Amino acid sequence: MTVVEPHAEVVAAAPAPPPLRYAGLATRTLAFAVDVAIVNIVGWFVALVVSLCVSFIGVPDEVAAVLVALGSIVALCWSVGYFAFFWSTTGQTPGNRLMAIRVVDARTLAPPRPGRAVRRFFCLIIAALPFCLGFLWVLVDNRRRGWHDKLARTVVTDVTGEPTPIRSDVRPRRLR
């Protein structure tokens, strides 16, 4: 007589998780190009509007220099904020979403925390400094990681056909 365990079919029918695939250099470069285009278009548009307003008002050269310095800082914050926000919330910037890739923590496979996302952005600059050698490292790494991925402990996965998760481990701030 054959004994069938009651939950055997349920266990057997559970879908296996899809294999984790890492995104390659060409895909990541395209996604980054889309993001850079978005950041620059928005940045230049805002700069144009502000410049027009300032030209109508007419400010001294010293004030204009201060405004340029402030604008540069705002532009840097905008760039950092753009990438850090998308990486730390869904792991996908608009460019990443277009190319169906996602930045995740190398250990937990969840979107990186904001601090780590900011660190990853500045590590991008480090990776670009030696003639983009840090980016080309993706071609030879086993997990397709560049220097910025290694320094920020992230990986970029290929999520073709998968839904986009949103961080569930971030607790809402309690109001006093």
Next chain:
Amino acid sequence: MRLPSPAGLIGDLAGSVARTAHDVTLGTIDVVLASPFAAEVVDRVVASPLVDRTAQRLLSGPEVERLLDMALRSERVEQLLGEALESRLVDETITRLIEDTITRLLASESLWVLVDEVAASPAITEAITQHGVGFADQVADEVRERSRHADAWMETLARRLLRRRAARMTAPGSP
């Protein structure tokens, strides 16, 4: 000189009488038809329920169907219809009819109101949006596929240059 026989005389006489009667009858009919009396008779007959009843009888009876069936099966009718349809007059009439219809439609304000209503309807806008999104998805899919091929190609090239073994591109433990 031979005298005509009695039978011949009777035949001639009967023929003359028949011709005279024919002429008199036709003359009488002409006179009657030309008179106001005939017009009055026709008016009264047409106004009477008899005409309605006759028309109703004809339409409800099988005679009309039979006649129509005969006409449709007739080769002559088919030939006439073919000739009529192929005639230049029919072509010109249809062309003019279509042109007139289009001109009047374009000139009518109600048509443009209808077009506006259709263009603004949610079903149409949704269909257009879905079509656009579908096209964008197709383009994005194509770009993704090509970029994956480029990834593999670039890595193969890099490995050849550096003489490295093929890298694992999936996570350890995953199938």
